Amino acid sequence: ASVIKNDLEKVLLTKEEIQDKIKELAAQIDADYKGKDLLVVGVLKGAVMVMADLLRAMESHITMDWMAVSSYGSGTQSSGVVRILKDLDTDLMGRDVLIVEDIIDSGLTLSWMKANFESRGPASVEICTLLRKPDAAKSDLDVKYVGFDIPNEFVVGFGLDFAEKYRNLDCIGTLAPHVYQ
Ligand code: PRP
Numbered sequence: 001a002s003v004i005k006n007d008l009e010k011v012l013l014t015k016e017e018i019q020d021k022i023k024e025l026a027a028q029i030d031a032d033y034k035g036k037d038l039l040v041v042g043v044l045k046g047a048v049m050v051m052a053d054l055l056r057a058m059e060s061h062i063t064m065d066w067m068a069v070s071s072y073g074s075g076t077q078s079s080g081v082v083r084i085l086k087d088l089d090t091d092l093m094g095r096d097v098l099i100v101e102d103i104i105d106s107g108l109t110l111s112w113m114k115a116n117f118e119s120r121g122p123a124s125v126e127i128c129t130l131l132r133k134p135d136a137a138k139s140d141l142d143v144k145y146v147g148f149d150i151p152n153e154f155v156v157g158f159g160l161d162f163a164e165k166y167r168n169l170d171c172i173g174t175l176a177p178h179v180y181q
């Protein structure tokens, strides 16, 4: 197999920058949920890497669950209507829930998910994302924990894919033009 880093045009966030930020977020979350019984929900598949590192950087007890969703709608524009491919195993009634994402782009996926979770009777629902793009930053989606606000560029790595590849990069960057051809 060829070396995946060779396909990057530029590195936006290094392994060290990502890990430092994840440690900061973990400490904040530990402090905010002190004494509570937190349920952390990762959104498959992009959030796998953030979940793995964030949860290991935390010192409190947590429980973990996963949700897989797919956006309906034709073409590249998401309709904001989401279909559940794998639902939670956990009953949210009375629970403090933290949804973890790799990136929020339009914010449509998470707006739908947050409303869906809130209809299940939880004590609270908050969101943590490693990356956020400008459209989501401008929207009224309330995201409590944001790692980095990034420009509107297509990025891969650390869970983020291009045609299902590049998720296993330990850094985040943009792809070189030859990759698209
Ligand atoms: C990506 C990303 C977020 C979502 C953000 O997932 O991981 O889940 O899109 O987009 P939005 O804010 O515009 O709704 P994708 O649907 O590519 O699935 P994946 O995580 O399996 O790659």
Ligand code: MN
Binding pocket: 043, 044, 045, 046, 047
């Ligand atoms: Mn995703």
Ligand code: MG
Binding pocket: 046, 160, 161
């Ligand atoms: Mg994807």
